[in-house]
Amino acid sequence: MPIEYATTKLSKRVYSRLIRRIVWELYRYDTSKMREFMKHWDIKVIDSLSADTRFFEHVNTTDGQKINPGIPSGVTGDHVMFLYVNDEKGELYIRQNGKVIAHELCHAVLLCKEGTKSGGWVKWVHDADSRKDFFTIKFWYMWPLWFKTYITVIDVRDLLD
Ligand SMILES: [Zn+2]
Numbered sequence: 001m002p003i004e005y006a007t008t009k010l011s012k013r014v015y016s017r018l019i020r021r022i023v024w025e026l027y028r029y030d031t032s033k034m035r036e037f038m039k040h041w042d043i044k045v046i047d048s049l050s051a052d053t054r055f056f057e058h059v060n061t062t063d064g065q066k067i068n069p070g071i072p073s074g075v076t077g078d079h080v081m082f083l084y085v086n087d088e089k090g091e092l093y094i095r096q097n098g099k100v101i102a103h104e105l106c107h108a109v110l111l112c113k114e115g116t117k118s119g120g121w122v123k124w125v126h127d128a129d130s131r132k133d134f135f136t137i138k139f140w141y142m143w144p145l146w147f148k149t150y151i152t153v154i155d156v157r158d159l160l161d
Pocket of ligand 1: 062107122126
């Protein structure tokens with residue numbers, strides 16, 4: 001499904017590329033698995049400041065916390081993902097938002113593999129996170145010139161093999 005944006009400032013082109021890139025990396029560069037994932041997941045990128053805060057009262061993040069406007073966070077459900085990001089331009093935000101987006105994508109790829117019953121799709125991501133089991137993506141983006149940034153991703157790749 002196409003990624004939907006409720007944002008005004010960030011570059012949709014850059015963020016869509018970033019999301020696909022993270023999924024592709026998690027699947028160890030398997031393009032068909034990445035495409036399959038993108039086809040079946042409904043991903044919405046939302047400005048965390050503009051989102052209806054009344055909604056936040058009734059929803060927790062995937063990690064069970066309250067959603068705070070202005071702090072990037074995410075909610076992942078069954079083939080649907082809400083990514084609340086800082087809707088700002090620039091490298092710093094790509095890096096900060098990217099870390100949260102990657103975290104939610106880790107939950108999502110594990111949900112696809114294991115389903116929700118065991119709870120592993122939540123727990124294993126946090127276990128790897130507390131072990132500081134990370135890998136880094138070198139991400140080039142053009143906006144308006146070529147820039148490079150690094151995105152930290154929790155390494156759950158072994159669990160997907
Ligand atoms: Zn989490």
